[in-house]
Amino acid sequence: MLLNQFLILGAVLFAIGVYGVLARRNGVMVLMSIELMLNAVNINLVAFGVQHGVVSGQVFAVFVIAVAAAEVGVGLAIVLLLYRNRRSINVEDFDLMRG
Amino acid sequence: MVAQNIFFGVIAAIVVVSALRMVTTRNIVHAALYLVAVLAGLGALYILLTAEFVATTQVLVYIGAVMVLFLFGIMLTKAPLGGVMEMTGAQWPIAAVVSLLIGGVTVYSLMARFGSDRLTSDGPIFRTADVSDEVFSTYIVPFEAVSVLLLAALIGAIVLARKD
Amino acid sequence: MWMLENAFIIPLIPAISFVVILLFGKRFIGPDRVHVVGITALGLVWVLSALAAFQWTQRVEHPPPDAVVQMASHADDHADDHADDHADDHADDHADDHVVVSENNSGDAHGGGHSSPLIRPVISTFSQWWSNGGIEFSVGTLVDGLTVLLLIVVASISLLVHIYSTEYVKDDRRYVHYYAFLSLFTAAMLFFVMAQNIVQLIVGWELVGVCSFVLIGHWWEEKPNTDAALKAFLTNRVGDIGLLVGIIVLWGTFQTFDIDAINTLIAADPGAHHLALLVAACCLMAAVASKSGQFPLHTWLPDAMAGPTPVSALIHAATMVVAGVYMIARLYPVFYEGLSVGTSSINLMAFIGGFTALIGAALAFAQWDIKKVLAYSTVSQLGYMVMALGVGAWTAAIFHLFTHAFFKACLFLGAGSVSHAAHHTFDMRKMGGLKKDMPHTYRTFVISSLALAGIFPFAGFWSKDEILLGSLVGQKNSYPLMLIFGCVVAVMTAAYMTRVIWYTFHGEFRGEGHPHESPKMMTTPLWILAGMAVIAGVFNLPGPVLEPFGLEGLAHRIQTYVEPSVYLSGLGLSHPDPSLTMALVGLALAVSGIVVTYLYYWRRVGLHGMTERNRYAKNGYTFLENKYYLDHLYNDVIVETVKRPIANWANRVNQNVLDRVVDRAGETARDTGRWIYKWIDQGAIDGSVNAAARGADSSGEGLRAIQSGKIQNYGQLLFGSAAVLAIVFVIVV
Missing domain, CATH: 1.20.5 (Single alpha-helices involved in coiled-coils or other helix-helix interfaces)
Structure with missing residues (x-):
């Protein structure tokens, strides 16, 4: 197997995740796309770990999963709070920072 | 080795197609299910890479916990189950261009840098x-x-x- | 030589004083007694500076063997051998070259026949401050004649200003704060003048800048004061960019920040790196223009007069504004070679200086605010110094810096004294006739004005004469244009100072209340400074003047002690012989300026007693005080009969000035000043600054569209620019 198989798969997933983050209107969907990006990174970590014959790649992948879990928890809490206050999770509705 | 490549091809195809459907579908519950497919596929790829612990964690944490969280999030925000709300914003062409740029430049530089590097097959497991x-x-x-x-x-x- | 090697103590004292005043001033020392700390510290600084100066003269008179540049090899010098080894390494290669040059130079030096030995500065490096990627930043002191001269000037003026301020800002609500920042300023300025490398130079430069900002805005409750402080700060930022870029260019060229090393390298091999030096010198020139109020960045200086007057005297007349001049003098090889004084017919620096001197002097005519007259005068005199440096008259410029510090500080403190007496106004229209009420202020003010005008035998005469002589003779060619500039400015300086004295001290009192002489704490510094304004010239008297008294040995003291530096000799600078003709011409110009103005004001008093008051009435007082309407008619009659032809012409120029045409010369100068003020200073320069602000405003308005507040738009921009940067990176690498 080529190393590049995994790396390019990761790059493609990452790009798809970026598209999802930028194009989707639903706050939950945005969070899901972020998960996609984090997973794309994980593939790279594990693939490089195998390539170099070290265990650190897997360890960091586990750390990323843990951080992602934390991020989802807080992110969804924020989305819930937004929904409760604004009755909407459409991210285009939130432009209080408009200059 | 051939078998591994075939498995990789099949899984990667599933993952990419599911990911694409996930960011394009109009139904948010479907999107969540496509995400499950992506995550499961990635778990399989971890097995392929001999990373058993990561694969297990992936299934436990992502498919088990995170997805449940997402489904609860969807439910609590009363997201319409059908395609009532337009899920994709008007600016999706810009987003598409940006993501194509990012993906393109990443893939290009990966090809240029790692070209045909093989994964060490006799490394430690x-x-x-x-x-x-x-x-x-x-x-x-x-x-x-x-x-x-x-x-x-x-x-x-x-x-x-x-x-x- | 202990003091020279441990010169860091000198700025340390006021720095400690700053901390003590700021931390303990209010609680432990008591707000009304903090000046004791400041004055004690400054007294100590003064003593140590004097000691350093004395030790430096000893070093020049009896140079230790390691201090003199030898023929055979470059002396390996200094107490700290490790201090500047790279400087020596560089210098060794070219040691022979520049020593030969210096030998030639000392032969045909100056009239006194005194040959200056070449003394190495005392350099102490204390520690490696920071080292990063092979670049080393060290901290140390560089003490030579220029440094000790500046030490004396800063310490003296600062001490006197501290004493003066005890009365002037008495009962101020931020008395503690005021003294703390006076101390910090002094520390920063002292640190600046003994900077061993250009990074330290920036540190000092910025510190004095921020002190200036704080002290200009001392009374920040009033909007104009904050505006002035901001203007000064922002204008200086413009120059700071130049300073940064120039220093980076210098580093890129010589791979060192060490001032000594840079100067030695250039002096050893003039002509090399010309382009890099040109860029560096131009960038540094921008910094000089902002700090030393050179055209076109001088606009902040008159506004800076919003600060307390002692601050104006210390910072905006005597010390901080000469930082730019000092930097040129310190890095003179960079400027000299970069702008190539010797080969081009018009040197950028000389031209900027000369032009600044001219417009500054012209602007001084148009001002009614006594401090603004003095501010424009400072601009003009700083231009004089820069011009002198531009034509290669290094010593003359430094000499003028020295004398100017004293008499300009005296003038500012005098103005402060006047305002202290006359209900805190600086408007000359509300003064007049203060001569009898304020004899001490009057006398010191006149003495300093004469010194500024360049009247024999006051200090300004000697230094101004040297500058004119320097532009007449030049280094490799003469600078007739600069000579003309210098002469015109000499006349104008004498004239506007006479005008100020007339409006302030003569005629009738036009203000309210009863003016009174200032207390002793204020007049004593005035008298000390006035004394210096009289005698400061003796430090660099030309030889022929002293010969009749058998004191030739005392000639050119500043030249002897301040100048002996390897770098300058490496450039092959020489000194013109003293010229009696030039001295007489300079004196005649100054006297003519005074006489013309005298006739303009005093003669009219005798002839038309009532017109005098009418003139003010015509000039804005009609709007303020209706009691002058009575005299309006009177004035019209006189104007119509006596000065009709000229008045008609002037009427077309400016309705406000129609009847002030007794003396065409004075009138023209004033109109020119006003015109420049209105169209060039306020119109073009301020206008362009405002236009830049408007440009920023409208582009901000345009950029506002991007700030949609939508997170996804930001995300698109973020990822898009990351992608573009990545693509650029891929293509380039």
């Missing part, structure tokens, strides 16, 4: 015990930090989400 040894020796401090982070996130999520 790390089992769960090896990972835990590493976590609890070299990476003990980051591990503790991550656990504190999880705790903080837990408390933060509760504080944010509770009704008062």
